[in-house]
Amino acid sequence: MFQDEYVRLLAVFGGPGFRPQAAPWAADEGGLPLTENAYMPLSERMEQPGRYMRVRLTERAALMAMLCSAEDVDATRAGDLIAALCEELRWSDNADGQAFDEPGRPAIDRFAAETGALLAWTVRLMGDKLAPAAVATVRGEIRRRLLSPAMAQEDYPFLRGEGTAALTVLCDLLMAAALVETDAARFARVTRPLLKGLDAFFARPAALKPLRELVDGLTALNDVADALGFEAALPLEDGLDELMCAWVEADRFLDPAGTGTERGLSGADIYRLGERCGDRAACRLGAYLGRIKPMPPVNVTGRLTAGGARAQMEAVKADPPRLRAGASRDGLRMLVRTPDFLCAMNGAAGHGNAGDVRLFTDGLPLLNGGDGTFSVPLIGGLKQVEGACPCTLEAMDTRDMLSIDMTQAYPEACGLRSLQRTLVVSRDERSIRWVDAVALKLPEDIEFRFVCGVKPSVFATAVRFGRMRLTWEGGMDVSARALQDGRTLLSFRPVQAVSRGLYTFIFDWGE
Template sequence: MTTSMLDSALSSERLREHLPEPGAWRPVPDVTDRAFWTAVHPATTAAMVDRAERLAGVGPWPALPASLWLDFARTGNRIRYQDPYFARRRRLAAAVLAACLTDDERWHDEVADGAWLVCEESSWCLPAHDESHGARNTHALPDVDNPTLDLFAAETGALLAWTYAVLRPKVEERGLGQRIVDEVRRRILVPQRTVDSWIWFGRRGHVGNWNPWINSNVLVCSLLLDSTREEIVTTVERAVFGLDVFVGGYPADGACDEGQLYWWRAGASLSECLEVLRSASGGVLDAFDLPLVREIGRYLHRVHIAGDWYVNVADGSAKLDADGASAHVLYRFGRRVGDAEMVAHARWLRGDGPLAESTTGVGRALLALADSDWASEPSADPPLVAQAWWPDTELLTARETGGSARGLFLSVKGGHNAEAHNHNDVGTFLVALDGHPVLVDAGVADYTRQHFSPDRYEIWSLRSAYHNVPLVDGYEQAPGKEHRAADVRCELDDTGARFDLDLAGAYPAEAGLLHWHRSVRLDRAGGQIVLSDRWAFSRVPGDVRSHLLASGAPVVLGAGALEVPTPGRTLRLSYDGAALDVEVERIDLDDRRLRGAWGDHLWRIALVVRRPTADGGYRLEIGAGRSCLANSAGHRA
């Protein structure tokens, strides 16, 4: 089997020559190496043991009865099964780390309890992903003889593989060692080597984040648990085939069109796959010098606003998810591609906290603890780059002052309405002030069946009517790759950044739009953002308006101005009060994922053209306003 983009470094011939024998790759010492484990930084040890104590102290291990599995088929709700499913795995991961750090029999028993429960589960995949009765048949209990290898089955396999690798004497003492090996082989390794039909595998062409996400775990399972070198080579060859499809389908600019949340399981997981192969081969199988890989790595810090706020597109969250991010993975990625800004961003993410995040997966935590360079890396500030432009993805980020969160931050996107985890949002823009998002994208609520159904765009936060784009004579943007931006141009220099595009193609033909030219400019000298919209219809429209989603409660100051509060200053919006009316609507948030980002409310501002004409336009000036002593709802200083 040969590849294209990864072939020079990871060809079948090179894999066969340089992959290790079974059991040879052991990047983390096991529990018997007490010199290593007792030398872990005391604050890290204390944090990890404390987390294990808190999780073990909640009571009995969560139950996963059959009725809970069937609940998804009956209601479309995903979280009622997923919450206890993930709680089991978090508790087991925390116990594994506590057992390694303390070598306390109490934690070894806790690990045995958790591993036994997981091995007894009929399926390791989620009900929403089950294909054991055929493609996405979710209306029955899983077929235990036909396991589905989804994202979380793969993660579960890696969790148990690492458990076996670092605690082998203790799990074998309790009679669990062979059970763990057998279950991981049966549910993960054999299916990976024998089933080609899964979409994520790559046989059908372009694949998304499922491929590197699953393969990063499969590679670990194989190198830690497979019993023959031929099994390892076959597993790795098949993984590399899919990774090559993934990389080959990535835009040349390296942007993740799913946003920073999914970057952690797209670009970051790709780096983990490459790192495992590099480490297992003693540095010989190294694909980090591929230019595209470097660009993929550079995405995250260039969409960073400030603090834990990031530009969010598609279903990505506006806030960093501590359960999905790993500072060490980013650090190691930055070191491998030689990017100092990535390294600085990673070190800033860690701050004064522990060396590893036990919430992000036991493997990520173990590898961080075993990296002495990471332990000694000096503290750093985030790069806060002045501006970045991704021409293939049509995404811009720019800030008033490079290296500082102070002042205005702007992001604008073009693209099309069939991107990964798409929202209908061509031409939307985001504005932050002093590091706090003010004109925002809501993101996505906790997933349900509807999010992956033909009714997806009936969900309010995915519709263009709830993004910072026009509503054109009552018509919203339409889904589909054909509904896209045109005439996209971006200009960057020291004085500012300008993004121009035509939005007309994002709307259905019935809207009657000939063009809608949008220009958004960050003027550094003037300390403002200027938005200019110009349109032409084939008829005189009855209603023309543009929406702005705000994180704080807008205050209309009179004809021509309004302000949105932030924890520091207000964001002031100035417009032609004679031409535009303003309407403000409060959006109550009842979803925990949305509330976790924004609090209880968002607000939708409508700039309504008073006397619509077939040809027209307006201008909006955005800048810093007065100091605001009280924090706005939805923001946390």
């Protein structure tokens, strides 16, 4: 799909006539304070990586703020910041703690790609205000650290559409190439592997990604498509479905593939994705987030090109629709909302949490899996592994049914024949009937787990937490253990080893 853009991009952007129009986002939100450069010797950088990262972030924020400012850019100050970035030994976030890049194969991650995009935009927007030598230096560094390695080294994961923030990296490199490459032949060589990488990314099987990475990547694609005038339809709808099925309230989103619960997503980014797709619900959600917690676009290109979206967002006064029941098209997120509580289930996310259930009421996370501990069974002491487990939602007038076949999520060593989880949410009865149907090749010990976000009170025949009462059917040994982060792990163990059975848990909501 994206390779279809290749010939047209060569004709339009493979030369010095390319002049994208910038409409900067205001510099007064979401930035870091403008401070003077703080030189640190290499030994101090290695000994104090946190301090050095703060210096690096401040330099980038200062340059971004200058480009977004309504005042004329101070060319001398800009030159200082450009020099500071070009003199860095590595552009990556240096997560591996190395002083130098491997010769010919520098680390390319989101931090490095955003740095390249920022410098490329700086050269383009400042134009003749920069000395020719400064422009040549920036162009040379972007080529050396980003574009040339991406052409020469085929083993970068992002070129296969894989790895953390792959979509953002590909879009940033494509944007940087369009901004600094003036030779059509070189532009052709640079962009071909990047466009192939975009196709590879969207050809991969559906899988949950951390929400922040999801929004980051989709908005990066949206921004570069706007700047370059892509004619191809952008595959953004599935991502918007995931966002709408993840929103709980205020700025809280469910994030089963990331932190568990995510806050602080940019409403500006969500609004612009909704605009691109004609999704008014997403636009209303983005505008609502922009009102309660204003944040600029997260990507360099977005901040420098999306300024016109602010007035449009401010004109949207309606609050976002609260989904009564919804499921993403890939079957990896489901959500049911009643007047009393919100219940959500996710499919396989590759994090050992296929079938994990989140439960919120009165703004409190009653069931709140995350950080390696989830509300899914242990079989013979073994946790889940990655497996394809989409979930399904059946919405009815007075009740909704969420279900998932979790069998493929467990290792073969479990001896599992099947494990089906079904939740029936009754609106009239204000309850959830939760059934795990288990079949094993040989009898095995099973532990049914519930990760509680509030401390439960455990009684002989019931557990109470918040305004929910949990009861169960059959003989179970029940225990509760405090986790280090303040959550509680509630465990139910059948008194005998299990070969086959239906295990039922009932959540009742009350005053």
